[in-house]
Amino acid sequence: MTAAAERSTRSLLSIQILRAVAALGVVLAHIFPGAVIGTAGVDLFFVISGFIMVYASERLFGRRDAPRVFFLRRLARIVPLYWVVTAVLVAYPVLAGVDLAAVNLTPSVILGSFAFFPTPRPDGSMLTVHFLGWTLNYEMFFYAVFAGFIVLSRQRAVASITALFVAIVILGLVFKPPQPLGFWADPIILEFCFGMLIASAYRDGVRLAPAVGASLIVAAAAAFAASAAWGYHLPWRAAEWGLPSAALIAACTLSKGSPNLGIVGRAFGFLGDASYSLYLVHFPVFLVDRKAWSLWGPADEPWLLALVLFASSITAAIVVYLFFENPSRKWLQRKIERRSNATLPVGSPLPTLPSSDHMPR
Secondary structure, three states: OOHHHHHHHHHHHHHHHHHHHHHHHHHHHHHOOOOHHHHHHHHHHHHHHHHHHHHHOOOOOOOOOOOHHHHHHHHHHHHHHHHHHHHHHHHHHHHOOOOOOHHHHHHHHHHHHHHHOOOOOOOOOOHHHHOOOOHHHHHHHHHHHHHHHHHOOOHHHHHHHHHHHHHHHHHHHHHHOOOOOHHHOOOOHHHHHHHHHHHHHHHOOOOOOOOHHHHHHHHHHHHHHHHHHHHHOOOHHHHHHHHHHHHHHHHHHHEEOOOOOOHHHHHHHHHHHHHHEEEEEHHHHHHHHHHHHHHHHHOOOOOHHHHHHEEEEEHHHHHHHHHHHHHHHHHHHHHHHHHOOOOOOOOOOOOOOHHHHHHHO
């Protein structure tokens, strides 16, 4: 392995580590409701998603068959686990004999959740059956737009999508359209653009001096600490949490020097691979854990309950990743590759970063 290739591998392993950090932040925010800053993991995910789509689609840009190949592979990555978890969460109240209206669900909300289409609940909120599914509605919107522009060169596609998203946000702020247009026009969609721009710079060979990368990390940490100390302001989420997230991604991917992360880094890299499972599975795991704790657990040991929630969600996520998410994704992607004229290697995980055991291409 050349020195340049080794630095590249370390830089991209750091993205996997940040995926793990993002998922763990969301989990901790749901264990400790006061730790609102943990939900900034969503913003970190969005920036990472923008980066991954551009980085991993390098060999698709400009191809006529790219939209179909790209979007099918995104469906193979996102749909199976999300649909299974959503089905479980729909079945849970039904089997318990609970009226769906009592849990703020309607048939249209359920169908919208499976279709990744933002649908208001009876109380007016835009939450899906899985209350974290609203983020996947944004992801799928981004994928659909990305698929439409991937026939262009990388630079033109990134510039066009960024211009379009900026225009959508401006129009949303000015005209305040009804749902679901108002949902899609939220400034949070700009976080995908942050990641795309960083990935395009990476592919163009832009690199930062180590001191600049370190400064970006310090600035991002200070921004997150300030938000945690002084309070979070929802209208400015894309700036308050999105820009610090982008600074972290830029520092990790564009810096000329990157440390040897060792066995701890590889462990977090693996957890980054399983971060999608952790993100989706921890909520139903919490439901089961809290129900069991209410029956058998000591009421005066909240920290023990927190430890159980944390450990069981990570364990369940790893099991789900190893035995369902990863095998189902690879099986579907092989079927997609056999039915396409794509020149990518069979089983190559197009829209994801290489794992810590593989070299980036």
